[in-house]
Amino acid sequence: MEKIIPFIRYRFIAYAITITLIVIFSLQTYRNGGFNWGIDFVGGIKLTVKFEQGVDTAQIRKVLTQNKISAVIQQVGKEEDNEYLISTKLASRAENVEESTKELKAVIQSNFKNVEILSIETVGPAIGDFLKKSAGKLIALSIIIMTLYLAFRFELKYSIGAMVALVHDVILSVLFCGFAGIEINIPIVAAILTIYGYSVNDTIIIFDRVRENLQIKTKQTFIDVIDKSITQTISRTLLTALTTLFAVFALYMISGEGLNEFASVLLFGIVIGTYSSMYLASPFVLYWEKLTLKKA
């Protein structure tokens, strides 16, 4: 028989890691000036513009400042293409985004020669509010659905454990965005929801084994069974995380602006999801069990 790794005994190390990460991420988010909400949620304009060779960020910034437009300017894509992302956020809710877009385009087109506007995104305040509300609703909805499904397929104590791991993954992923200065937009919310599904997936594999091992009558304690189950499934947990990471890493390296940040959040989330299902989900099943046993 293989050696059993005492995961449960190491749980305090895991708590320490989690708390340290949360603290570091929060501090850095604070230093970055809070979360970077994308125009999907706060409203604003985002243009991708191809300029003539020689035009650089400083020149664009100068022109925009002269016209009293405060914008974030960022070079995107290949160096030789000289393409820039220019984004502005709504100054006030009363601002007419349609007019502002026209104005921004006019400023760019009149001050630079041979510009090509590759993409335009304009989101008004009403849409921003709507998207914010629905993103919150969806995250809550998926937590409830997952918990119910697990309670149905397993027992309540398992679904509590899985939920703790899930909430942990979501908090850390969101903080990671703040830490890395990643703009939180709709694709990022999609990435976070995918991490959900993925993390539960790992947790289920472990719990499934716990349930199976519990049916074998031995003198083992519940803790022993959990340790044994995590050990038995560890190769599969790590292997599947690895193959998925291959795919996401390829996406991260190659996909360019559109999906780069999306892929980086997924990358982080898959690692953290794998970790939480091994170290965090099971201890909370134990705590729940202890808590309910005392009451009974």
Next chain:
Amino acid sequence: MTRGLLYKAIFIICIVCFAVMLILPTIGENTLQIVLSQTSTEQDLQTIKQRFPESKYKIVINNKEVLVEGYNLNVAVMNEIKRYPGVVDAKLLPHWAEKALLAKKINLGLDLQGGSYLVLQANYHKIEEKTGKPLTNAEKNEITEQALELLRNRVDKFGVAEPSIRPKGNDAIEIQLPGVKDPESVKKAIGTTGRVEYRLVDDTYTQKANQWLKEHFAGKPLPEDQLELNKLADTIKTAIALPDSLELLYYYERNPQTAKLFPAYPIVLEKKVALAGNDISKAWVAPDEYQQLAVHFNTTPEGAAKFAEVTSEKNHGKKLAIVIDDKVRSAPSIRVQINTGQAIIQGDFTYEEVTALARIIKEGALPVDLKIIEERTVGPTLGIDSIQSGVKAFIVGIAGIMLFMLIYYKFAGLIADIGLLLNGIFMLALLSWLGFTLTLPGIAGFILTMGMAVDANVIIYERIKEELRTGKTPRAAVAQGFERAFWTIFDSNITTLLSAFVLSQFGTGPIKGFAVTLSIGIISSMFVALYITKFIFETITTRGSLKKLSI
């Protein structure tokens, strides 16, 4: 091979062949047919030739018709070509597999093929200021419907094929325009309010025009293209010697299935406007005295005098056309003189027809002006870049996974790799068959599911290894491994499917695309792992002689 396995083999081969044929129109070459006008010049032809370099495309020129064959020909390209000088029409010819199998090409989202996505909302604030009271939700809904009716009327002005116009929620309208680089012209068409007029119909000339059409056009439907329609109108005008005081327009009907408007027949009107749109103050739908649905309307005090004049004795029996943006949408007959400013349009209407008509009259009375509250426009070059980098990421990702599986699981890894390739084919086939739209996040979903697809194989293989360690024969270990892994795989995939389902509720297109590819990928990977790879293993292990499994 046992008989059961043989049947399974046949079934699997059929499914794979079917899937491959389904994706042919997407990955294979397509043909774009370009029709040039009779007056087109050599230079127009050269412009087209430059757009499709011979190194990448095959071009066949047949008098005024150009056939371009090659990859990357989609609706956006078609719309782009339509706006070239000298081009009358451009059409994508269906791929042979589309005709034979009802296969469809994978729709590309606007972020991949380039195009414009707009969300419009009526300026409620302005209307509230005018009426002095806040609008109820029902009123907002009705205003949105009125604007929708107006936009459907103007589709041809957008200059694109396959625009999609539909309500978004209760109080907004969503428009998707593939292939539009700069939607300024569209915005202009959206930004202006509808011009509604009431003009008398000249029956004699209307009859002449239709008679001419019958003789020279022999029952063919009228062309949908605005340019051709205008040309036809000119031809008819000269043929029937239309006097200067009259004008030839078309009467439009609505296709009950698609809600699209189409020109039904030519109609001749007086140029003089009998009643302007804003001479009407109010319009609504209610039953008439025979309990039939009818449009009721009131005129303004100034309008009442004009209306009394139009409906006077001399015009009885004539028709009064309701014209919006130069399209005739209804032409009720005048029966009695109306002095009170209260009138009713009766007819054998369906509910849709009668509400549409009321909305047109309302548009004249109280025009709705629309504002853009969300815009996402992607140029075609950016879209092609995204596809290319997506495909590259896909190839690199899948190659990494396959190599890993091969090294780690050896022969069993090879089976998993075959499964992975099949899974990719099935995913593409399902996407095109079900007519889903592929977006940039959709490609991400595709790549992600490739990483997750081998998940099932890993679970099964690890289980088989465990069983082998307990000393079971390969055959028993394989059987046990698949059986025990089934529920684990099922449970873990269901949760991912659930989160994909939640995601798909997120209204915006690209994310929906991600959720869709994720779901399709999960379903097809389950089928491949639990059915096809299982079949391969069963075939191998039933050959009794197998002593050791390479896993």
